[in-house]
Amino acid sequence: MTKKTLNTYRAGPDEDGRFGIYGGRFVAETLMPLILELEKSYETARNDPEFAAQMGYYFSQYVGRPSPLYFAERLTRHLGGARVYFKREDLNHTGAHKINNCIGQILLAKRMGKTRIIAETGAGQHGVATATVCALFDLPCVVYMGAKDIERQAPNVFRMQMLGAEVRPVTAGSKSLKDALNEALRDWVANVDDTFYIIGTVAGPHPFPAMVRDFQSVIGEETREQILKAEDKLPDTLVACIGGGSNAMGLFFPFLDDKDVEIIAVEAAGKGIETGEHAASLSAGSAGILHGNRTYLLQNDDGQITEAHSISAGLDYPGIGPEHSWLHDIGRAQYVSITDNEAIEAFQLCTRLEGIIPALESSHAIAHVMKIAASYPSDHVIVMNMSGRGDKDLNTVATATGMTFGVE
Amino acid sequence: MMETRIAKRFARLAEEGRGGLVTFSTAGDPDYETSLDLLMGIGKAGADLIELGMPFSDPMADGPAVQMASGRSLLGGHTMTRTLDMVRAFRTKDDETPIVLMGYYNPIYVYGVDRFLADAKQAGVDGLIVVDLPPEEESELCIPALEAGINFIFLTAPTTDDVRLPRVMEKASGFVYYASITGITGTASASEADISSAYKRLKSHTDLPIVVGFGINTPEQVAAVASIADAAVVGSALVNVIAANLDQGGKAQAGLVDKALSFVSELAKGVRSSTKGAA
Missing domain, CATH: 3.40.50.1100 (Rossmann fold)
Structure with a gap:
């Protein structure tokens, strides 16, 4: 061998x-x-x-690709620091x-x-x-x-x-x-x-x-071309949310060998990692076998899979794609987490500032961008994957924020 | 190597000229004591070989009956350690009837493969059937199990064709389990003609006994399958007897074990009434 x-x-x-x-x-x-x-x-x-x-x-012809790489100017100004771009997967046919x-x-x-x-x-x-x-x-x-x-x-x-x-x-x-x-x-x-x-x-x-991953890699491949055109350089930081991890893998994969590109994936911390009610398999799980692959899982000491929790149904999964587990262990990507409340705040901010209603899944990525943007200089470029649109989440957000439908 | 309990049992069945009865129940269903009582009586009731299910939260190859059995067991706080305790208790009374643990890989992986094999061997486990470990993953548990002196029993299915069978038989030991339908446990049944032709096909690839499972529910079906194959497995139907004898809170009602054992006795009469090769 x-x-x-x-x-x-x-x-x-x-x-x-x-x-x-x-x-x-x-x-x-x-x-x-x-x-x-x-x-x-x-x-x-x-x-x-x-x-x-x-x-x-x-x-x-059908999906509407390439999806735009949009410079979120108002969000950038609001956060004060890195230049923030959205890869607009929410504009694809079917909205994600x-x-x-x-x-x-x-x-x-x-x-x-x-x-x-x-x-x-x-x-x-x-x-x-x-x-x-x-x-x-x-x-x-x-x-x-x-x-x-x-x-x-x-x-x-x-x-x-x-x-x-x-x-x-x-x-x-x-x-x-x-x-x-x-x-x-x-x-x-x-x-x-x-x-x-x-x-x-x-x-x-x-x-x-x-x-x-291969089918989703079109996200990262387009991003590469688009950011070179817009900024004449590769992004400094990539941010994407992960449940199973397909939008993240699609964005990250074409950049894995570009050592200077920082890669950050955002798990759902639900009500907080410390509460046990979360979906952060990498931050708080361990290796196991489920659904055909070995990967990080949320499980008890006896190898029984435990329930995940996230306000976002798309992240509510006690496992994660195996390639992410590997990237985590070798340290090529960072895995962080964002709570339900932080995601809702990001959802509201993005909606008001950019006129884009993000999916609750993507709102986790936005929330992390909100956390880190100010710590970077103004020539630092962040690309965040806007993996889906949030129309489906209006009820959930309304309930969580105490809003009622209709005009009084 | 000392002759295994599994080999001895199939040799005796061959002498008696009949196919065997294999029962499946989930360890800890609906609670530890009831499940242990059932295990202690099941050999005497006529089970020739015992499959004991290791409960798992996500039994993706099982139908509703076995899923719910797993759920009841885990809800009662059952663990892998307790499953091994049951085997150990059984072995103090019965050193002949083979016990095969059946389940999914994750609880074994998390327990630790080496530790599991050592504890299982010491407890008196004879074989393992792990649904989600095909030959392609043999380095995970199959090879270590063989080295530890525990049989690793491979599943075959109608989709396992003649090209693939030699790969499956390469490391096969104990017996070969034939899942007679493409599907989950406790649902459809295969026809006798299909089982008969599958049995012949498998036998042309191995000298090991062939045990047929999935969709075998009644003494008549057991008798029919045992006249074709080396043994027949009844799982979901036995588990359903347990489920039918629970109170509204899911606790065992008086008489549960007796009812389950008398069902096993009926099944055992089935296999004893038929002669191998008669069909």
């Missing part, structure tokens, strides 16, 4: 689907042949110019970065001759994106969603149903994203022949973490 001496952070995963010790293929035998077939099909597709051309077509991955996976599902699509969703953004591509490509779609999330993200449930998807409520466990993933895996194992599982984040068994 030759020792790997490549001076790069972008070589992973290895042939066993590992990023360091993280990742892997921890699935039931019933799924294993399918996972191997998927890996092979993806390898062929990613080296096929035809596949890239198809992706490019839908990205530009999730569609990038769904376009890639549905094209792959078509190539593989699959005739039925399933997905899990937390905030509903991935579910909406999946339901959307299923409408476009005329495939039946079942979305698993925690009963608790169905309640707090009602607008997205209606959107999925309008698009023709069947939304199946999951009442097991904590009734949120983790349980929706379990249920989607159970469906998949029972329908291996015709069904393609579009996983929404950089987690799950290999090749999902690498595949979803």
